[in-house]
Amino acid sequence: MLFQSLNIIEPILQALAEEGYTTPTPIQSQAIPIVLQGTDLLACAQTGTGKTAAFAVPVLQLLSKDKTNNQKRKIRSLIVTPTRELAIQIEESFKAYGRYTGLTTAVIFGGVNQNSQTQALRNGVDILVATPGRLLDLLNQGYITLRDVAYFILDEADRMLDMGFIHDIKKLLAVLPHKRQSLFFSATMPPEIIKLAGNILHNPAKVAVTPVSSTVDIIKQHIYFVDSENKNALLLEILKDKKVKTALVFTRTKHGADKVVKILLRHQITAEAIHGNKAQNARQRALSNFKTQTTRVLVATDIAARGIDVDELEYVVNFDMPNVAETYVHRIGRTGRAGAKGTAISFCNAEEKAYLREIEKLIAQKIPIVANHLFPLKNHEPAKDTNQEQKRGNQGHSRPRVSVRKH
Numbered sequence: 460m461l462f463q464s465l466n467i468i469e470p471i472l473q474a475l476a477e478e479g480y481t482t483p484t485p486i487q488s489q490a491i492p493i494v495l496q497g498t499d500l501l502a503c504a505q506t507g508t509g510k511t512a513a514f515a516v517p518v519l520q521l522l523s524k525d526k527t528n529n530q531k532r533k534i535r536s537l538i539v540t541p542t543r544e545l546a547i548q549i550e551e552s553f554k555a556y557g558r559y560t561g562l563t564t565a566v567i568f569g570g571v572n573q574n575s576q577t578q579a580l581r582n583g584v585d586i587l588v589a590t591p592g593r594l595l596d597l598l599n600q601g602y603i604t605l606r607d608v609a610y611f612i613l614d615e616a617d618r619m620l621d622m623g624f625i626h627d628i629k630k631l632l633a634v635l636p637h638k639r640q641s642l643f644f645s646a647t648m649p650p651e652i653i654k655l656a657g658n659i660l661h662n663p664a665k666v667a668v669t670p671v672s673s674t675v676d677i678i679k680q681h682i683y684f685v686d687s688e689n690k691n692a693l694l695l696e697i698l699k700d701k702k703v704k705t706a707l708v709f710t711r712t713k714h715g716a717d718k719v720v721k722i723l724l725r726h727q728i729t730a731e732a733i734h735g736n737k738a739q740n741a742r743q744r745a746l747s748n749f750k751t752q753t754t755r756v757l758v759a760t761d762i763a764a765r766g767i768d769v770d771e772l773e774y775v776v777n778f779d780m781p782n783v784a785e786t787y788v789h790r791i792g793r794t795g796r797a798g799a800k801g802t803a804i805s806f807c808n809a810e811e812k813a814y815l816r817e818i819e820k821l822i823a824q825k826i827p828i829v830a831n832h833l834f835p836l837k838n839h840e841p842a843k844d845t846n847q848e849q850k851r852g853n854q855g856h857s858r859p860r861v862s863v864r865k866h
């Protein structure tokens with residue numbers, strides 16, 4: 460099935476094509492028609508299934524059909540999500556898929572000064588992505604009104620409850636218009652979630668996608684603690700090993716990806732970057748060169764790597780640690796597919812240790828540390844952490860079990 464067959468309007472189809480999406484994921488092919496016909500939705504889907512586009516695409520389409528020209532824009536769609544990282548990602552997705560619709564977006568979350576956020580809201584936006592606490596704050600201060608919200612999306616509802624946001628959500632429901640379409644996403648559906656959904660949704664259609672969740676214990680994972688300035692040298696060192704026939708290297712930024720490619724090329728290692736600044740055909744060419752092993756190293760940002768599926772990919776290198784824990788699982792899940800061998804190597808500098816902790820919490824295991832390498836961290840963290848690392852380092856090279864979602 461192609462996106463074309465879901466009756467999606469041309470401006471959105473074009474944006475999706477530019478993102479490299481051709482085929483809808485199961486949650487998308489199920490949810491998009493339901494949302495487009497105006498029905499409430501109860502969706503059981505985890506991060507990694509393509510759930511963001513499953514709500515963003517139809518909501519953008521509904522909003523763009525109903526444009527309010529020449530008026531100050533009003534918040535017509537509200538997306539509430541538990542964490543700042545998710546909020547940022549969701550807004551980025553709306554911007555990407557909606558880039559030809561003329562709709563505007565804003566994102567608000569706590570922990571930072573509110574001024575730039577209130578400034579962004581001043582001229583009015585069509586779509587607001589928010590975490591609950593800051594949303595209520597700005598509502599109470601009168602910066603936001605929700606009386607025009609026609610599409611309300613509650614994302615990661617189970618996590619929201621785990622994080623203690625239930626009262627905030629109830630307060631929010633009290634000020635949302637009754638006449639609205641609501642979409643409710645949760646990775647799990649325990650009774651309290653079903654109850655909450657019952658308070659929010661009206662005659663919902665239900666969809667569920669079970670992630671192909673397999674316990675992959677064939678992925679070997681390693682952490683190298685290394686200062687940023689030594690990451691290039693460490694990568695070159697690792698690539699000296701001829702066993703590493705190909706490697707998919709992840710960087711956080713496009714600029715970072717280009718820099719890594721330059722260094723590798725300078726050392727006669729064939730490498731190409733794949734990121735959002737490259738034209739679609741350049742990306743496709745890079746990918747097919749990598750698949751045929753004409754290029755040994757493909758350097759990618761997360762956005763560009765979406766949808767990359769390379770059989771027999773053995774090495775994934777996290778040149779930068781992902782700042783969203785789920786992304787780690789997503790990245791390393793590209794190796795060790797279909798029973799193939801897989802190794803995931805992560806470079807972690809002092810600042811990135813906080814991300815590592817989040818990742819280890821998510822996967823519920825400690826990732827073995829490569830203690831003796833050429834470029835150890837110069838600035839050690841406080842003693843507490845060092846002890847912990849040593850303890851963890853002593854765990855040896857047992858193969859950790861990771862639950863990796865594939866889609």
Ligand code: AMP
Nearest residue numbers: 480482483506507508509510511765766
């Ligand atoms: P999500 O579950 O929304 O976090 O999405 C998981 C990943 O899948 C993200 O990296 C998306 O960009 C990517 N993605 C979503 N839909 C598609 C699609 N139809 N084709 C390829 N990649 C997709």
